[in-house]
Amino acid sequence: MQHKLIAFIGGGNMAQAIVLGLLKQGYPAEQIIVNDPNETKRAFFAELGVQTAQDNAVSAKRADAVLLAVKPQMMAEVCRCLAGVDFSDKLLISIAAGISTARLQALIPSAQSVVRVMPNTPALVNEGMAGLFAAKNTAQVDCIFVQELLNTVGKTLWLHDEAQMHAVTAASGSSPAYFFQMLEAMQQALVEMNLDADSACALVRQAIFGAAKMAIDNTQLDFSTLRRNVTSKGGTTEAALAVFNAQHFNQIVAQAMQACAARSQEMEKLF
Incomplete structure (x- = not known):
C-alpha cells in the first residue's frame, strides 16, 4: 500500500x-x-x-x-x-x-x-x-x-448506499456485544448448574470459538444448515432450541438489531 x-x-x-x-x-x-x-x-x-x-x-x-x-x-x-x-x-x-x-x-x-x-x-x-x-x-x-x-x-x-451504514452498525459494529452478552448468560447458567466460574468460562469460550470456526471454514453452508447439523431429532440441542423458539429468539434478535440501526439514524441527526 x-x-x-x-x-x-x-x-x-x-x-x-x-x-x-x-x-x-x-x-x-x-x-x-x-x-x-x-x-x-x-x-x-x-x-x-x-x-x-x-x-x-x-x-x-x-x-x-x-x-x-x-x-x-x-x-x-x-x-x-x-x-x-x-x-x-x-x-x-x-x-x-x-x-x-x-x-x-x-x-x-x-x-x-x-x-x-x-x-x-x-x-x-x-x-x-x-x-x-x-x-x-x-x-x-x-x-x-x-x-x-x-x-x-x-x-x-x-x-x-450510505443508508446501509446503519445496517452495518447493527450487523458488525455493535454485534460483538450481542455475542458477549450471550456468553455471559451461558456462563451464569452453568454456574447455576454447579460448575465453577472458570470451568464454565472455558467451556463457553471454546464453544463460541469452535462454532465461529465452523461458520468461517464452511462458507458453502448457510447458517440454518449448520444449525440443523448440530440438532438431532429428539435430542438435547433440539430441547434447548425449543426454548429459544418459544421465547421468540429470532424476533428478539431482529428487534435488537433494528433498535441499533434506529439509534444510528438518530445519531446522524444529533451530531
Whole structure:
C-alpha cells in the first residue's frame, strides 16, 4: 500500500488497533502521527516509534490523510479546529458512528475525498469487519488506500448506499456485544448448574470459538444448515432450541438489531 503520512485525530482503542495493524504490516512508523490530549495515550504511541502531537490543525496540515477517531459528540468541535486547513488534496477518513459524509463535508468544506468507516472492536485482534462508504468525488486511489488500511486489522465491505451504514452498525459494529452478552448468560447458567466460574468460562469460550470456526471454514453452508447439523431429532440441542423458539429468539434478535440501526439514524441527526 501507499505510505501516506497519516494523522490520527484521537488515540483510542480503534486508533490503537489500526496503528498496530499498520506497523505489523511494515508501515513506516515515521509516516504516522497520533494526536491525543491524553499524555498516557501519547506515551503509548511514542513507545511504538510513531509521532505524537496535540495540535490537530498542525498535524492535519502536514498529513496526506487525516483519520478522525473521536466520539460522535466531539466531532463538530474537533472539525471546527480543522476547518481552516485546506483538505482539497487530502484524504479524510472518519470512524465515528452516525456521522455522514455530507455532515463531514459540511464541517470541513474543503474536503473532497471523504471515506466513512464503520469498524468493530475485533480489529483489536486483527479480526475486524469494517463497512466502507466513499463520498461522491472521492478518488479511486484513496478508496484503495482506505481498504488496504482497514485490511491490516480485518476485512472490509464497500457500500454503494450510505443508508446501509446503519445496517452495518447493527450487523458488525455493535454485534460483538450481542455475542458477549450471550456468553455471559451461558456462563451464569452453568454456574447455576454447579460448575465453577472458570470451568464454565472455558467451556463457553471454546464453544463460541469452535462454532465461529465452523461458520468461517464452511462458507458453502448457510447458517440454518449448520444449525440443523448440530440438532438431532429428539435430542438435547433440539430441547434447548425449543426454548429459544418459544421465547421468540429470532424476533428478539431482529428487534435488537433494528433498535441499533434506529439509534444510528438518530445519531446522524444529533451530531
